Amino acid sequence: MSLDPAAPDQSAPEPPDLDQLRSAYEELRAADLRLDLTRGKPSASQLDLSDGLLSLPTSTTDAAGVDTRNYGGLEGIAELRAMFAELLWVEPEQVVAGGSSSLMMMRDVLSFLWLRGAVDGERPWGAEEKVTFICPVPGYDRHFTLLQWFGIDMVTVPMNDDGPDVEAVAALAASDPSVKGMWLVPTYANPTGSVCTQEVAERLASMPTAAPDFKLFWDNAYAFHHLTPQETKSADITSLATAAGHPHRPLVFASTSKITYAGAGVAFLAGSVDNIGWYVGNLSQGSIGPDKLNQLRHAQFFGSPQGVRDHMVKHREIIAPKFDEVDRVLTERLGGTGVASWTKPAGGYFVSLDVVDGTASRVIELAKQAGVALTPAGSAFPYNDDPRDRNIRLAPTFPPLADVTAAMEAVTTCVLLAAAEKRAE
Numbered sequence: 107m108s109l110d111p112a113a114p115d116q117s118a119p120e121p122p123d124l125d126q127l128r129s130a131y132e133e134l135r136a137a138d139l140r141l142d143l144t145r146g147k148p149s150a151s152q153l154d155l156s157d158g159l160l161s162l163p164t165s166t167t168d169a170a171g172v173d174t175r176n177y178g179g180l181e182g183i184a185e186l187r188a189m190f191a192e193l194l195w196v197e198p199e200q201v202v203a204g205g206s207s208s209l210m211m212m213r214d215v216l217s218f219l220w221l222r223g224a225v226d227g228e229r230p231w232g233a234e235e236k237v238t239f240i241c242p243v244p245g246y247d248r249h250f251t252l253l254q255w256f257g258i259d260m261v262t263v264p265m266n267d268d269g270p271d272v273e274a275v276a277a278l279a280a281s282d283p284s285v286k287g288m289w290l291v292p293t294y295a296n297p298t299g300s301v302c303t304q305e306v307a308e309r310l311a312s313m314p315t316a317a318p319d320f321k322l323f324w325d326n327a328y329a330f331h332h333l334t335p336q337e338t339k340s341a342d343i344t345s346l347a348t349a350a351g352h353p354h355r356p357l358v359f360a361s362t363s364k365i366t367y368a369g370a371g372v373a374f375l376a377g378s379v380d381n382i383g384w385y386v387g388n389l390s391q392g393s394i395g396p397d398k399l400n401q402l403r404h405a406q407f408f409g410s411p412q413g414v415r416d417h418m419v420k421h422r423e424i425i426a427p428k429f430d431e432v433d434r435v436l437t438e439r440l441g442g443t444g445v446a447s448w449t450k451p452a453g454g455y456f457v458s459l460d461v462v463d464g465t466a467s468r469v470i471e472l473a474k475q476a477g478v479a480l481t482p483a484g485s486a487f488p489y490n491d492d493p494r495d496r497n498i499r500l501a502p503t504f505p506p507l508a509d510v511t512a513a514m515e516a517v518t519t520c521v522l523l524a525a526a527e528k529r530a531e
Contacts, residue, residue: 127526192411201374203401225319241288247481249289249325272306279315301338429502432502433450447460459517465495
């Protein structure tokens with residue numbers, strides 16, 4: 107849930123003056139902190155939850171009797187595909203289980219679209235004069251980096267509590283045939299924690315587009331990463347798109363990277379049967395098969411879709427207190443000051459902090475000098491350009507709880523100091 111910037115609380119005490127804040131900041135620097143809130147990485151205690159994988163698999167053949175040590179099976183083993191098909195609201199034939207990185211899958215899909223074109227396209231995207239993607243902001247920096255590497259133009263729309271500004275998306279997609287797709291983290295978005303509602307998803311699935319091969323890159327990275335017992339259900343974009351007559355529009359990505367081992371998980375692609383056939387056919391030009399042994403150990407480790415859900419409750423027990431601590435410190439130190447607003451997500455890996463316009467870069471530099479590493483300013487925007495220089499992404503999952511407290515105390519001091527400096531200009 108996003109919090110709008112609040113007006114200063116007239117009943118709140120006066121914030122510390124500039125001299126007081128400078129003195130507090132010098133004390134911070136003298137503390138010689140070494141803290142890091144830059145990336146959304148699982149902590150060691152989260153990774154420990156999956157150490158049962160190290161004694162698996164207990165056999166080398168999958169449920170179909172296929173020897174997983176050998177070549178073949180580009181689409182992945184059947185039992186793991188069936189397991190995640192249920193979790194992603196599709197049929198097993200609509201899922202590919204691949205290697206450890208969904209980001210690599212995204213790059214492959216873009217490469218195939220660029221070189222070969224889509225199943226519903228007229229020509230390869232690389233043959234177009236220009237290709238443009240819609241990017242909700244704040245958003246995921248690695249999505250933007252990948253598009254920039256391809257030379258794909260990016261246009262932004264606001265990310266709201268219920269998903270992207272769907273009216274803005276629909277207008278862009280309908281008016282310009284160079285607009286070939288959009289990124290979206292639909293559930294517990296990076297970094298805002300927003301959740302795309304069923305109504306917004308339905309509009310995205312059904313809206314007219316000038317490009318016949320318009321694609322929704324539906325990155326369901328955090329669909330199972332709940333921070334409360336009230337688990338939010340992701341919109342069933344594949345069914346919505348099929349019902350709207352656009353079955354090939356969504357390309358759904360997911361992975362176990364933040365569920366089991368970040369460097370040794372399994373990534374998934376879901377979509378129409380034709381899209382899956384298109385992906386596997388293109389993949390076959392450079393691959394003879396994924397790591398099926400790793401897929402088999404994951405299938406045995408989870409046992410069922412419910413096994414995945416139960417495993418994620420253990421993750422929630424570890425990381426939810428860290429998010430509560432971020433909110434506690436922000437509320438105690440910045441609440442009522444009018445200098446910041448922030449999100450209190452129900453899931454995912456991030457908190458999005460908005461500070462006084464024109465001060466995010468200064469806050470991050472002050473924090474760096476005080477020994478607290480934050481994601482660079484502008485990272486949640488294409489080309490690293492936050493036009494208001496106000497957004498800061500906080501990633502509290504990796505550090506121990508005590509370090510989260512220390513880091514947030516430092517960050518809030520930097521926010522207050524940057525705001526005071528701005529007032530004094």
